[in-house]
Amino acid sequence: MAILEIKNLTKIYKNKKKAVDQLTLTVDKGDIFGFIGGNGSGKTTTIKAVVGIHNINQGEIFIDGHSIIKEPLTCKSKIAYIPDHPNLYEHLTGYQYINFIADLYNVPTSKRKQRVQKYSDLFAMTPALNHAISSYSHGMKQRTAIISALVHQPKLFILDEPFIGLDPKASYLLKQVMQECVANGGAIFFSTHVLDVAEKLCNKIALIHHGKLIASGPTETVKGNQSLEAFFMEVQNI
Amino acid sequence: MSKTYLLFRIQIINYLALNEMKQSGQKKKTAITLAFGVVTLMFLLCTYNWFTALALVELGKQAFIPAYMVSVSSFAILFLTALRSNGILYGSHDLDLLLTAPIKHSEIISSKFLFMYVLNFLVAFAFMTSGGVVWMLHTPFDIFPFALYVISLFFVPFIPMCIASLLGLCMVYIGSFFKNRNIFAVLFSFISLGLIVYVANVNMHSGEGITNIGVMLANQITKLYPPAVFFLDHSSISAPIRLASFIGISTVVFYLFIKFVSAQFRSLNDIASTSSKYRSNEKKVLKHRSPFVALYRKEVSQFFHSYTAVLNAGLGVISLSVFSIFLIFASPEQLGKYIGMDNIHHFLSIYGPIIISAMLSLSCPAAFAISLEGRNIWIVQSSPVSIKKILNSKLAMNLTLHAIAYCLAILAFTTRVQMDTLQIISTLLIPIAFSLFSITLGLFLNKKYPNFTWENEMIIVKQSLPVIITSLISMLTVVGPIMLHWILPLPLQPLLWGIAVVMIVASAIMYQKACKATYI
Known part of the structure; x- marks a missing residue:
C-alpha cells in the first residue's frame, strides 16, 4: 500500500527555473526508498514539496492517501523530516527542543519520556541533551534532529542527506532505526550521495537528473548487472 | 585593492543585500521601499535640525550652531552605535571564515569600523549639513571656518563610536562571568544608555539658573x-587651532582604539562566542503542552535570547514602563517640574492615550518575528501546525510585551492623573487599538516579506522592510492626529477614536489575510 504518492510533480521557481519536471513515484509501506541525483538535480526541491515547505506548480502529492495541498496538517502529522543541515533552535537545550517538537505533534508525556530515553541512550546523547544546542557539533545536532523525529513515531520518515556529518557509529545506528521503522509498518524516503549506502540499504531507488525522473523501482531492477555507481555515472553523462 | 576595503565592500553588499536587490522584481520593490524609508528618515532629521538652527538664529546665537550640531549628532551616534556595535564587532557569523583566512586582525577590525563609520557618517551628515547651511546663510561669509566645519564633519563620528564600542567591549567582558549573558547584556545596555541620557539631561539642566542665554547654551552644549x-x-x-585640535584628538583616539581592539580581538571573540553553560532538568522539561503554548514559549525564549531584538524592539515598552513607574512613585507635579510644564495634569489627560500608544508602537517584534526564525524555519514549516496558530503565537508574544507596559501605564494614569470619565475610557481603549494595529501590521508585512537567509540579526531587526514600514506607518498614526489637532485644529479625542476604529478594522483585515496563507 502506498504511503507516498507523487504524481506529475512540477516545481518552477520565481526565477523561472524548472527544478522538478513531471516527476511521478510511489513509496510503499515497508520501503526504504533512496532518492539519488547529482547536485542541483531537484532532490531537495522534491523533498521540500513533499513535506509542505514548498508549494507546487503542477501535480499532486499524497501521504497515506491525504493530499498535502488540501490536508497539509493531516499529512504533516504522519511524517518526520530531517533536512541536510539541521538548523535547530540554538538557544534551547536538546531536551527543550525535543519536547517542543513532541508538543507540536501532541505526543503524550508518558510516550515521549519513554521514546526520548530510548533514542537518546541509543544515540549516546543523554547527557548532552541537558546542554544548549549552540554548544553541539554538527553530528550532535543531526542526532538531536533524529531523536526529535522519532519521538512522534512517523509513518513516513523523510531525510535529506542523512548521513552527512554522522560518525560511523551514529550512521550504523541510523540504519538500524530505519530498519526498525520499516519493520513497524513505516517507510523511509531519503536522498543521498552515498551510493554504497543506497545500494546496500534501499529496496527501491529513484534517480533524478535535471529535475526529471530517469529511473525508479526495485534497486536490482534499476541498476541491472552493473554497480549503482556505474549506473549513476552513465546517467550523468546523458 | 586592500583587504580592508575588500572586507568593507563585502559587508556593504551583504548588509544592504545589494545582490538580492538586482535579482527579481520583488526584491527591487523592496529596495525602492527601503530607500524611500531611509530617505524619509534623513529628510525628517534634516528638517528638524534646520528648524532647530533657525531657532538659534532667532535668538541671535547662530555662532552656537556648529557646536550644537556636533554635540547633538555625536550624542545620537553614541546612542545608535551602543545599540549595534557588538552585533558588528564581536561574535558575528562570518568570524569563523575571517579568522581562518590570511587576513590580519587589524584589517578585519578596520573594515568593521569603516563599515560602522559609514553608517554613522550618514547620521552626522543628516544633523550637521542642514544646521550648517542655516549657519552659513546667517553668518558673514568667510570661507575658512566654513571649510573647516565641512572637514570636521568627517571626524565627528570618531569619538562617539569609540565610547560606544568601549561600552560594548565592557559588556562582552563582564557578561562572560554571567550564566545568562543575554539578559545581562540587555540590562547592561539599558542601564548604560539610561545613565548616559540621565547624566546628559542633568548636565544640560545644570545651567538653568544662568541668566545670560549665550553662557547657558554654551554650558548645555559642552x-x-x-x-x-x-x-x-x-x-x-583661533578657530583653525581649535578645529585642528578636534580633528587631531579624534583621529588619535580612533586610531589607538582600533589598535587596542585589534590586539584583543581573538580573546574578545572567544569570550563572545563561548557557549552557554546552561543546563536543563529533563524531568521538568519533558512535559506535555498544547502546540500553541509550545510555540508561544518558544517565541518568548527566542525573543529574550536575542540581545539585538530585545534592545531594539523592547525600547518602547521599557521606556513606557519606566515612565509609568516614575509617575506612580513620583507625583505628576514633579514630572511637570522636571520637564518644565505647568499644567501637567491637563497635558497628560489629553495626550495620555497618544503617549501610551506611541511608546507601544515603538515595540514591534512582530515585524521581524517570522524572519527571526531564519534557517530554522523548516521546523515550523514541516510541522503539523496551522499558519494561524504560528502567527497567533507570534502575536501573543508581542501582545504580552505590550500588556506589561500597558498595565503599568494604565495604573499610573488612572491613579495619578486627574481625568474625566471619557478621558479614562480613551486612555484605556485607544492604546489597545494602536497596539493591535502596529502588531498586526508588522506581522502582516513580515509574512509578505520574510527574510530567512540573514547572517546577522541586525539586518532583520533594524533594517528590514517590514520593520521600517511598520515604524513609519506607526509614527504617522501617532503624529498625524496630533498635527491635525494642532494645525486645523480638530478635536483630538474624536480624531483618536476615529483612527482607532479604522485601525481595528484594518487589523482584522490584515489578520484574516495573513492567516489564509497555506505556506509560511
Whole structure:
C-alpha cells in the first residue's frame, strides 16, 4: 500500500527555473526508498514539496492517501523530516527542543519520556541533551534532529542527506532505526550521495537528473548487472 | 585593492543585500521601499535640525550652531552605535571564515569600523549639513571656518563610536562571568544608555539658573558632549587651532582604539562566542503542552535570547514602563517640574492615550518575528501546525510585551492623573487599538516579506522592510492626529477614536489575510 504518492510533480521557481519536471513515484509501506541525483538535480526541491515547505506548480502529492495541498496538517502529522543541515533552535537545550517538537505533534508525556530515553541512550546523547544546542557539533545536532523525529513515531520518515556529518557509529545506528521503522509498518524516503549506502540499504531507488525522473523501482531492477555507481555515472553523462 | 576595503565592500553588499536587490522584481520593490524609508528618515532629521538652527538664529546665537550640531549628532551616534556595535564587532557569523583566512586582525577590525563609520557618517551628515547651511546663510561669509566645519564633519563620528564600542567591549567582558549573558547584556545596555541620557539631561539642566542665554547654551552644549567645546567661539584660541585640535584628538583616539581592539580581538571573540553553560532538568522539561503554548514559549525564549531584538524592539515598552513607574512613585507635579510644564495634569489627560500608544508602537517584534526564525524555519514549516496558530503565537508574544507596559501605564494614569470619565475610557481603549494595529501590521508585512537567509540579526531587526514600514506607518498614526489637532485644529479625542476604529478594522483585515496563507 502506498504511503507516498507523487504524481506529475512540477516545481518552477520565481526565477523561472524548472527544478522538478513531471516527476511521478510511489513509496510503499515497508520501503526504504533512496532518492539519488547529482547536485542541483531537484532532490531537495522534491523533498521540500513533499513535506509542505514548498508549494507546487503542477501535480499532486499524497501521504497515506491525504493530499498535502488540501490536508497539509493531516499529512504533516504522519511524517518526520530531517533536512541536510539541521538548523535547530540554538538557544534551547536538546531536551527543550525535543519536547517542543513532541508538543507540536501532541505526543503524550508518558510516550515521549519513554521514546526520548530510548533514542537518546541509543544515540549516546543523554547527557548532552541537558546542554544548549549552540554548544553541539554538527553530528550532535543531526542526532538531536533524529531523536526529535522519532519521538512522534512517523509513518513516513523523510531525510535529506542523512548521513552527512554522522560518525560511523551514529550512521550504523541510523540504519538500524530505519530498519526498525520499516519493520513497524513505516517507510523511509531519503536522498543521498552515498551510493554504497543506497545500494546496500534501499529496496527501491529513484534517480533524478535535471529535475526529471530517469529511473525508479526495485534497486536490482534499476541498476541491472552493473554497480549503482556505474549506473549513476552513465546517467550523468546523458 | 586592500583587504580592508575588500572586507568593507563585502559587508556593504551583504548588509544592504545589494545582490538580492538586482535579482527579481520583488526584491527591487523592496529596495525602492527601503530607500524611500531611509530617505524619509534623513529628510525628517534634516528638517528638524534646520528648524532647530533657525531657532538659534532667532535668538541671535547662530555662532552656537556648529557646536550644537556636533554635540547633538555625536550624542545620537553614541546612542545608535551602543545599540549595534557588538552585533558588528564581536561574535558575528562570518568570524569563523575571517579568522581562518590570511587576513590580519587589524584589517578585519578596520573594515568593521569603516563599515560602522559609514553608517554613522550618514547620521552626522543628516544633523550637521542642514544646521550648517542655516549657519552659513546667517553668518558673514568667510570661507575658512566654513571649510573647516565641512572637514570636521568627517571626524565627528570618531569619538562617539569609540565610547560606544568601549561600552560594548565592557559588556562582552563582564557578561562572560554571567550564566545568562543575554539578559545581562540587555540590562547592561539599558542601564548604560539610561545613565548616559540621565547624566546628559542633568548636565544640560545644570545651567538653568544662568541668566545670560549665550553662557547657558554654551554650558548645555559642552555638558551634553564635552568635545563640542572645540566648536565654541573662544576669542583666546583661533578657530583653525581649535578645529585642528578636534580633528587631531579624534583621529588619535580612533586610531589607538582600533589598535587596542585589534590586539584583543581573538580573546574578545572567544569570550563572545563561548557557549552557554546552561543546563536543563529533563524531568521538568519533558512535559506535555498544547502546540500553541509550545510555540508561544518558544517565541518568548527566542525573543529574550536575542540581545539585538530585545534592545531594539523592547525600547518602547521599557521606556513606557519606566515612565509609568516614575509617575506612580513620583507625583505628576514633579514630572511637570522636571520637564518644565505647568499644567501637567491637563497635558497628560489629553495626550495620555497618544503617549501610551506611541511608546507601544515603538515595540514591534512582530515585524521581524517570522524572519527571526531564519534557517530554522523548516521546523515550523514541516510541522503539523496551522499558519494561524504560528502567527497567533507570534502575536501573543508581542501582545504580552505590550500588556506589561500597558498595565503599568494604565495604573499610573488612572491613579495619578486627574481625568474625566471619557478621558479614562480613551486612555484605556485607544492604546489597545494602536497596539493591535502596529502588531498586526508588522506581522502582516513580515509574512509578505520574510527574510530567512540573514547572517546577522541586525539586518532583520533594524533594517528590514517590514520593520521600517511598520515604524513609519506607526509614527504617522501617532503624529498625524496630533498635527491635525494642532494645525486645523480638530478635536483630538474624536480624531483618536476615529483612527482607532479604522485601525481595528484594518487589523482584522490584515489578520484574516495573513492567516489564509497555506505556506509560511
